[in-house]
Amino acid sequence: NAGVTQTPKFQVLKTGQSMTLQCAQDMNHNSMYWYRQDPGMGLRLIYYSASEGTTDKGEVPNGYNVSRLNKREFSLRLESAAPSQTSVYFCASRMGQGANGELFFGEGSRLTVL
Amino acid sequence: GESVGLHLPTLSVQEGDNSIINCAYSNSASDYFIWYKQESGKGPQFIIDIRSNMDKRQGQRVTVLLNKTVKHLSLQIAATQPGDSAVYFCAETNDYKLSFGAGTTVTVRA
Numbered sequence: 496n497a498g499v500t501q502t503p504k505f506q507v508l509k510t511g512q513s514m515t516l517q518c519a520q521d522m523n524h525n526s527m528y529w530y531r532q533d534p535g536m537g538l539r540l541i542y543y544s545a546s547e548g549t550t551d552k553g554e555v556p557n558g559y560n561v562s563r564l565n566k567r568e569f570s571l572r573l574e575s576a577a578p579s580q581t582s583v584y585f586c587a588s589r590m591g592q593g594a595n596g597e598l599f600f601g602e603g604s605r606l607t608v609l
Numbered sequence: 610g611e612s613v614g615l616h617l618p619t620l621s622v623q624e625g626d627n628s629i630i631n632c633a634y635s636n637s638a639s640d641y642f643i644w645y646k647q648e649s650g651k652g653p654q655f656i657i658d659i660r661s662n663m664d665k666r667q668g669q670r671v672t673v674l675l676n677k678t679v680k681h682l683s684l685q686i687a688a689t690q691p692g693d694s695a696v697y698f699c700a701e702t703n704d705y706k707l708s709f710g711a712g713t714t715v716t717v718r719a
Contacts (some may be wrong), residue, residue, distance in 0.1 A: 545705060600654070
């Protein structure tokens with residue numbers, strides 16, 4: 496059972512380039528999330544999807560777009576990467592659509608923007 | 610504003626001792642809290658959760674205490690082991706989303 500799988504694990508971009516981080520979960524979860532983690536700042540929510548077909552902004556959505564492709568997959572796109580987007584990105588999923596319940600995290604995608 | 614924070618960024622503990630990690634939150638409407646553990650290079654892992662209608666919950670070697678009067682959450686780890694070395698995050702529900710604190714780095718001394 497793979498859980499939450501993120502690709503790629505590492506990526507280096509130049510300023511202005513675009514890329515998509517992929518996330519897939521095999522637990523039949525309804526809710527999916529994208530967080531970024533920066534030193535000393537914990538995890539900050541970028542976007543989330545409470546169910547297939549819906550997406551909502553989190554705390555730090557600027558510069559990102561998301562797509563809930565189907566129940567399994569939730570992608571994060573950077574249209575024009577900036578050095579401030581250098582971070583570790585985590586995808587997570589949860590069974591329920593509401594506020595409670597355990598979040599299952601992927602192993603992270605480390606992005607560097609030069 | 611609303612925030613979740615931990616009192617200390619680092620904690621050094623002797624192996625075998627008990628650890629206490631503290632967390633303060635500011636949203637009095639929060640009704641669900643979780644503790645996560647993150648080892649180096651990995652994603653956060655669930656440790657234990659607690660709802661606001663409880664003040665204590667126990668798991669295997671871990672206990673979470675919730676004091677809603679002062680908006681304080683703590684995680685107690687009994688008989689700390691080297692494998693407990695990690696960053697620990699508390700998180701609270703906020704408008705159907707989990708908000709995380711900055712984390713406490715726990716180092717276990719042999």
